[in-house]
Amino acid sequence: MALYSSTVMDHFRNPRNVGVIEDADGIGEVGNARCGDIMTMYLKIEDDIVKDVKFETFGCGSAIASSSMATELIKGKPVSEARQLTNKAVAEALDGLPDYKMHCSVLAEEAILAALDDYYKKHPEKAPE
């Protein structure tokens, strides 16, 4: 069996939602100290919906594929749903990642949570109880 699924390869070669949102409502930057990979997520939120999401990932192919898939999974969804996104869901949507690459999907989960934290910091009235 190939090491990476065709879905991983597709999102690595043609990542969705790459870039920056200049007037983002929330920005989250996370990194993994071991591998040195860095991921930044930008969220545009309107009426509690993730209207737009973009990412920049300086990292491995699995991190790029994970960020791409994570953006696809939360785009257009309510913020409450985006908050529930787990790295497991990202990896499953990618049709699996090798065990030693699971931390790459963790980075995507953490980046989205960090961007949402930033959004709540700027809009405390929206923060969950």
Ligand code: FES
């Ligand atoms: Fe660290 Fe992929 S090797 S994020």
